[in-house]
Amino acid sequence: MNLLCLSISHHTAPVEVRERLWLSPEEIVKTLPETLRLGCSEAVLFSTCNRTELYAVTDGRLPHESLIRELIKQKNAGSVVHESHFSVYRGPEAAGHLFRVASGIESMVLGDVQILMQVKEGYQLAVNAGTAGFFLHHLFPSAFHTGKRSRTETTIGTGAVSVGYAAVELAERIFENLRKKTALVIGAGETAKLTAKHLRGKNIGSLTITNRTQNRADQLARVLECSTIPFDRFRESLADADIVIASVRVDTHILTADDVARALEHRHTGALFLVDIGVPRNIDPAAGKLENVFLYDIDTLTAMVDENVHKRRAQIPAVERIVADELHSLELWHASLQSTPTIQALTAMMETIRKGEVEKNINRFGEKDRELVELVTKRIVNKILHTPIAYMRNGHDAGPTERLLSVNVIRRIFGLDHDNAKRDDDA
Amino acid sequence: MNIISFLNILLPFGYAVAVYAYGKAFFADTPWAKSSKRWILLSVIGTHIVYLAARTTAFSHPPATTVYEVLTLLAFTTSAAYYVIESRTGNRETGYFILNIPFFFQLVSSLFIKDLLEVPEILRSNYFGFHVTAALAGYSAITLSAVYGFLYLMLYHEIKQTRFGAVYRKLPSLENLERMSVMAIWLAFFFLAAAMLAGVVWLPQAFSDFSYADPKLIGTVFIWLLYGAALAARRSTRWKGRKMMIVAISGFVISIFSLTAVNMLLSGFHRFN
Structure with missing residues (x-):
């Protein structure tokens, strides 16, 4: 199997190196024919925020250094990226590495579901560029099958592994359909932004942002295509909200139990889901004792995330068995x-x-x-x-x-x- | 062995297979169970229809003249009501918790049921068949609403206490459980109304000792009013979530009391012998 894999990832290089070798789809399409010119008979290249990888079929005599130099040259990154930042895999080892990447067990976020889509996009670029041939046409679909099996036969991809996503996952256990729900995000910091993005990703019905600095709220609202309300009036819209994400730096609670109780009196819908990811806490913990109110703070969400990461780690041996099984089939073929x-x-x-x-x-x-x-x-x-x-x-x-x-x-x-x-x- | 005896033996096994399939799908995510559980249940319901029709034809009376005939009818109405709710809501994860009830009812019925050819003429009436079937469908819906209410409270406490076990991972969302419970309450409200209407028209003609002070009639009217009030309150006020689920469970407890204690302890025309 004359397969060669060159990989630069979070395992081998820091972010300031990886970012220099990140390739846009246009750059990938430009680079692929260059690899064939150097002597590869087939090539697939993909690039994500955590890895850039080249899979090439060679005659076994092509030195991998020339391909590494070509990649560095394409990005003009010689001053930052060196050969030592790359891992080199050959033959079945290279195929096994691709299968592990597609399964998400090589990802920085263990069990990451996006990587499979990114590998598919890379393969599609090579198909369109005409650089994927007989062998890679078999190898990559096998990798997709491995990734799919890993996610359906194990729980490597289940359970939120970020605080923002844990909050959204909790919301889905309370509400039947987020498309019909209204969310209010208090704060425009990084965690609030990520949580709001996850809510948008789940097609939340209505999203409103409020922040002490109106300008930052407006900026975030433009990114997420949602509305804003002035910070001193957000309590008025509390009765209409089903989900409240609070993440501002304050010394006292911005939402007291009385505020929440008053909002409940004016509500006509069911549960109220409050997520407090601020430190010090933004919402009075006593609010969580009210009926139909579900309040979670950063510690609870972090504990959820830790437990999910632990559960995902426990699935690695099962995924490795699937990888070995699929690799065996590939070698038989x-x-x-x-x-x-x-x-x-x-x-x-x-x-x-x-x-x-x-x-x-x-x-x-x-x-x-x-x-x-x-x-x-x-x-x-x-x-x-x-x-x-x-x-x-x-x-x-x-x-x-x-x-x-x-x-x-x-x-x-x-x-x-x-x-x-x-x-x-x-x- | 005639068809009735054969189906009488087959039905408990059918319900057991359905419970097993729903259980495997819920607890172990077994692919065959996930894809076939609904078809298994549909087959069992179909078989049960054939069984009830065969009994009615063979013995010339609706299968509601003894406690064991009522139990098989209850098994049928409960599983059929579950099937309707599953189809309407699209949620297929709660079958294991529900179908244990018809399985138990059918098992007891199959073990002790007798083939009665001689029954009082009054029990051969079609009015009687409609009245009893509607009442049992109502009570089955009450049972379902209580099971969903109970599952709701389990999940509610898991989420409140931040205990994220199998119940948290597998059950539908709180809103979904509430919707299914409320749908069952609507079904109960409708069927009990039909049963009471049929009863008010037919019972005075059929029983010389008929009385509007009959304990079971009073109990049923009370449950019907309770559910009616809860549904109205849910529409107009904040009676949602936990409160509504407590009503669902309370209605079930009162129904059980009405069906058993009143039937056994108090006298009246309105009881199964």
């Missing part, structure tokens, strides 16, 4: 690629010998026996070839390595490589 030409070469060689011997000796037989000689010699050859061909075709019990070894032994015993080389020389 690859070994079958070797056996088919060997079967053809062996059959052709035996037929050549048979024909030659029949032609040399055919005059020793009478007219009426000649047809019988043809038949008998063909039968003898077929019987001799039956066992080795059947083994090469159906030897599924043997592993891919053993099968490849057997194919090589058969090639040597019958001198098939020598025969081919001789024919090449003659040509």
